[in-house]
Amino acid sequence: MSATHESTRDGTVNGAHESAQDGITSGAHKSTQRPTHKATHEGTFEALRAQLQGAAATLADGPDALEGILLGIVEDVDRAVREPLEIFPVCHHSPASALAMARRLREKQPKVVYLELCEDMAPLLTELRNCRLPVAVQAFATEIDSFPAEWSPLSVVAPITEASAEYQAIAYALDTPGVELVLVDRSSDHVFQWDARGTHTGEPADPDAPPVEEEAALHGDAVGVEIGDLRPRFAELEEHLLRHGRVRHWSEWWHQYVELPLGDSDHDTYRQVMLLIGSLFRRLAPGDPHRVRVDEDRERYMWTRMREHLTATGTDPDDCLYVCGAFHAASRVEEFGVHGTDTFEIAPRSATKWQHGLIPSSHAAIEAQFGLAAGSVSIAATVWAKNVSRTRVQPYRLAGQAGAKKSRAKKTVVAAAAVPALPPADKLTGFLRRPPVLDRLDEDELLGWCVEIVRAARRNGYLASTADAIAVFETSILLAGMRDRARPTPYDFQDAAVTCIEKDTVPGRRDVRRLVEIMMGGDRVGQVGYDALPPLARDVHDRLAPLNLKLQQRGVQRALLNIAAQPELDRCSDVLWMLRQLLPQGAARPIMGERKLGERSIQESWDLALGTHQRALIELGYEGVSIEQVLEQRLRRTAYGPQATTATVLGTVEDATLYLRSRRLADELGTRALEVLATERSVDGAPEVLRRVRRLLAYYRTSEPTLPPWIESFVKTGYAHYCTLLPTAFTDEDATVRHVAAMLGFLFSMEGLALSLGCDRTQLELAVGQSHPAEPSKTALLWAAQTQLGNLSRADLRTRCDELLGNPLVVPAYPRYLSGFVHALEPVPALTDFVVEAVSNAFGRLPDPVLLPWLPTLITTLRSSGTELAPLLIREAGRIFPGRLAALDAWVPPWRAQSVPETPPSARGADEGPGVALLAAHPATCDAVASLLGCDGTWRTAAPGPSGAALLGLHPDTALALEVLLAGP
Template identity: 70%
Template sequence: MSTFDPLREQLSQAAREFGGDTVSGILSGMVDDVDRALREELEIFPVCHHSPASALAMVRRLREKQPKVIYLELCEDLQPLLTELRNCRLPVAVQAFATDLDGFPKSWAPLSVVAPITEASAEYQAISYALETPGVELVLVDRSTDHVFQWAPKEEDPPYAPKEEDAGLHGDAVGVEIGDLRPRFAELEEHLLHHGKVRHWSEWWDQYVEQPLSGADYDTYRQVMVLIGSLFRRLDRDGRRQAVDEDRERYMWTRMREHLSASGADPADCLYVCGAFHAASHVEQFGLRSTAPFEITPRTDTKWLYGLIPSSHSAIEAQFGLASGSVSIAAATWAKAVARSGLTPFQLAGQKGTRKRVSKLPAGARPKAEIAPADKLTGFLSRPPALDELDQSELLGWCVDIVRLARRNGYLASTADAIAVFETSILLAGMRNRARPTPYDFQDAAVTCIEKDVVPGRRDVRRLCEILLGGDRVGEVGYDALPPLARNVYDRLEPLGLDLSKRTIQRALLDLNAEPELVPCSDLLWMLRYLLPHDAVRPIMGERRLGERSIQESWDLSFGKHQRSIIELGYEGVTIEQVLEQRLRRKVWDPKATAAVALAAVEDAVLYLGSKRFADELGARAVELLASERSVDDAPEVLRRIRRLMAYYRASEPALPAWCEEFATAGYAHYCTLLPTAFVDDDTGVRQVAAMLGFLFSMESLALALGCDRAQLELAVRQSHPESPAKVAVLWAARTQLGLLTQAELRARCDELLANPLVVPSFPQYIMGFVQAMEPVPALSGFVVEVISKAFGRLPDNVLLPWMPKLITTLRDQAGELMPALVREAGRTFPGSLAAVDAWTPPWSARPAPPKAASATVAPGPVTELLLGHPATCDAVAALLGCEGEWQAPAAAGAEHQAARALLAEHPEPALAVAALLA
């Protein structure tokens, strides 16, 4: 007769009365699962992740049983990392990371698996006991991280869905959780939350499982946990996930049997720690006496990298769908339960951020004799849970502290609010059938009484309650547990004299002239700025451009907050320079890379690495990409970057690199070939066409010197026949630049367009084309000012007014870099004062004819007499200018002198030019 036969019969009778055979089968099956798990030769310890009740039960059981081998449900290849936990401040997460995939879809990269560990967890107590107790072996038996993704469906998307809100310490990594005890049957969860009068599963678990089991004996704990795991397992309807879980269970039992066979360990001295869901397993490999085989597939050739990353309570909650603040509440519950029970938890020696406790077993301790488990479920299920008495002092302390925190954060809270929170907490607990208000009741009461309808600061009252009850504790990976790259970063930044482990923002001031030894720190910070999130390393003063270096810099550093990002850089290389080079090389050899991307990589290589060899390698790749492109969408970016790079090389190098010359010739031929098609293609914008012409005209002299033929450009322009008004204007500008169209002819064409009523509505598009044409033909800026002025003066209001907003937005979005030249030209053209506007005549308007010279003979003036008296000076100037002539009689000279004066008064520029020439 089984120990649980009376309970099975009792549940079956109740099920037949209320639910029929289906419910009876489920309930009796649950009892069978409990009986099977507890009768197993290898002791199974069912847990729930981050559960103080599980941690307390683990401490009690380890001190009582003192096992020699602990099998732990955790990825087996993470085991070498566990010894590094003593160099960290919990919570942290062990991580496996892979960027170069072999055997998985490339779209999944990078792959990441994390397993967070907190002090209030059963697995941490087991790890601490095993690592600190001599003669105890810890064996991780769950599937490897490689198998985590091997068993995932081979779809285009990775086997997880990155979320915007998950961009925290864990990012989009796959979470490996021991003891996932959340019902996968939505209707059941909704039913439990409704009848439990709670909002979230975490609150239900705390009220109906966590609190009753905190003080329960070991047999009751095991039976209840297996029973819950069996219930959730039998109601699970996700067949695909259940199949993966069953494979995990086959994997773990296979590994445990292999270890026992190889080590010869006694199963009575072993303990198997797994989630309660897996404790109620139905697979045929369950148990040590099973002989059912299971073939474990080999790992792929993917190279996995391992390390520790900082974690936090909020990161764990976000990744595993827990209620906000639940992990903090669990930590507070753990601390209180430890103090109340008098237990001494296990702890790794040298562990940071935890209370120093004596966690070793007393010398000479002997495990107690094992006693066959009795039926504790009947009593546990048949009587209501014992309700804790109201801890008035604890609740009063919470109420006073939350009012103090609220006032610091801008709330107009008072003593009356503290009293209201106290009474409301008791009221809510009573409405929910609780004798003692839980932290969740307290949160609801505080929000009701303090927050009102306004949130004055960035922290609401619910967040303040979480801070009060334990806060979002953030872990830290110690220096000794960091990868070599991260340690190298900290070492190289040591001259700054800052504590980079702090999570606060720190200001670094660098005077590179007075302290040249800080130049390497500046170089490293700029590289980190490129590789890390922007709020991790943020320049306040100083910049780095081609050919420019700051003499003083100011930085805001937040390394402690972004320690995970620095650690993950260590998975890519040994030094920052190596990682940056790999990133740039991977970027330009990506199948989707373009010439613009490669030129950006060249610029970054020059700025941050200073490697001429590497920059030349990336530049050669840019030439290849440009020659293979069939689109000109990136032409503006290509033009901007190649101009900047060539200006830098001309200023700093004796000659242009070979790849720059190849880029000029390849681009000249490439854009000449695509130009006629781009002019007529509706998908190619005006800006792209103008950028193509800008490349051709600005690189023309270099390209012709290297062997290109100018006839190719002229032929491409002659073969272009656009229909769009904007592109027609760009074509006219190009023809003007090539000498195929004079500026007088261009002005005449624009005047004809303005005079044609049929064309007037589309004339603004011509103007937009002329503005874009300033990119390839900068000398056209004066003509553009003339065209815009004429348009403003002649276009009717029904055309001009609707077009002006579009003109402004287009100039801002597409021609922002051209506006300074346009504004300067307008400043030179228009008068500088309001009073001069009335007398101002536009330079493009018709000029009055110069006055005719008087027919009467004019007596020579003093200037004429001076010139006639000293002709040598005039002869020297004439010879210098290459002019020939003869001296005339004074009367004729006087008449011509008057005409010359009138001519010089109207056109003073030649005289000024001669004066400047003669200095």
């Protein structure tokens, strides 16, 4: 299935197929054999009108608004019944509606079925046969036009279950030759055009419903569209019905007082009762102007589309069936009916590019999105199966439907004799007068429920026994009696099980209420078949085929990749790493193996749950035809987005190199990072910029012959950029010591490359000289920078620290100086031994009231930067401190063992330092180094010597380094 189906304007699906549905005789297709309702007379509901008028006068003590409401309901029913184009009102996911629909389709055999569903979703319906229900038809758009940018992505879903009237109509139309299915509801684009408030959520969930599991998120944040949303919009009315019906939520009220009575009713009774309910809820709905306008515009839209189709095809309205929600069936708009006005003008669609596909759905997802009670859709599926078995009605199922059970009901054959046209009879009066039918208690069914719930409770850690099963049985009957029911409903049984088994604790992951839902049918999760997947999803399955896993299966599967032994699995590894970047967490999780710049794993282990996250994989197909294309688009979107920072853009460069191996894209995104860096005036992202630039430089230096031009420009620009911001960052309260340390780390670590590219070190020296921090940690950081530049000697730095410890007024702030020195290890790692010395002196000299409160700050600092800083301190401390406890008493810290104070390099003479004697002992080496450095001169010693002596006075630090190098470890 292509995910980019072109939407047809009239939403038509041609249902002409090769074979007819089983059980339908050829003579049943003749229009003369179907009952029609064209012949009407005025007195159909006169008796009911008179009764309601009298009741209104009695209750209200005279004619008033109540009479208008009651008589208006009858008028709505009468108007819908008299319409030449038969209107079939339904409620979403109602077994009674589905059963009545299947029965009516076999009886009437319409040639055209008009369905209340978004017209642009029509091309997707043929793919339902490749799926296992429940699934949802989805319209998805990321490239939006004429809508607010914060609404993106736009998503509309229409879930379909087997126990729904719309599925019966779809299956009948697609598998019956000569039948046409026409979707007449507004398009997905109009759904958002008419959403003036921008609230894209369904009805609020039942507050008493338990929390749903992960399957409830299968629809994401999509707008839900269903046929037959039938629920009171008047809160007081719903509260009144629940209280007097002795039920907890709306789903239970509907099951008890509508679903069960209509399960065995004839067609006329079902139709009139549903029209009555729809009209009642419509007339008692609060007057929200926007919602009323949207409802009426939808009805105008649908009737306009139906008249357009009738005019274009010349179809007889008597050969058609209009399937819509009962709320819209009782419409009062002027465009209502085949003879209605044609004054409604349908606005054109926007330029938004819509993609269409099928995504998996579940009972929990439907309940969560449309505010139904948890478990109600599962109970509806169970009731549907019982009704089919009890009534022997043959339901419609798409040929080849995955997961569909073969019905054992006997095939019904429509009689070939002609049925005379009859006027609609008043079935409402008899239905409203009839007392409720009390079903006989089915003890075998209830006993089976009790045994099964106790067995399930034991498996989940409850201490349930046979006594609990007996208690649940008796309590279910007791609750049903208290609620005026002769037969306990699944909801009564659920309440009894919670009361008798759960008691006060839940030992496992599932409570008893959830166990009852699972026992009643569970949260059935649908699946989109391979042939119905978009090209991207099919490509992913094909490329992962060497793993020999059932990728469409729900749950977690372990994949083992021995790349060294099977090099062809390297391509599978590439796909998995890209899926890890694109799909939600848990869809592809690496257990062993990693992917870093310049490193490749030879063995990997993955936990895959692509079947569980099938919706996310399908939605990737709306963005491109391959995961490489989608990843490249997302990286570009991130890099060029309005919230992009230098760090995030450098992250996209790294991802492009790691997962796409695209030098072209990496260079493009690197140039973008250079542009963003030049416009930034904040240093918040400096630590991340430093880490990413270091990784990229290390990678390019080891894998490329030359550095890319963009990274050279980045280093050069960043050097000047951070030099400019450095004085301000030292005094800015919003810039933390970690940010300033990262800036200095960039300047010092990139200094060699920056100077080779033409930068001037004087700029850095001036920036440090102009910095005057007031905060102690930043002051310590500045001292470390001055030491690195040679403007402050170790001896002076040690003296300053001693003065701080010796000043009672400064001692409380000394830990903050130490925090600054710890952060200074980022830009100046050569100060590691000094930081160990400073921390040791602090532990030795600081009083406990100062030292102990500072320890959490030290731990926090090491934890935030522990990856780079903690190993330096631990390694240096291990080198300085004795390795055995016995040596600790005689141990003298090396900083106290120095008898001769350190002299600054600028104060040393040519003959000072131990390096002089070493170079004099190796004159040839000294002369060679002097020649390389371009130094000419003579030895400044008493005796004549080689010319390398002049080098000692010019480069004393080099002499010391050579001494260490030649002396060895």
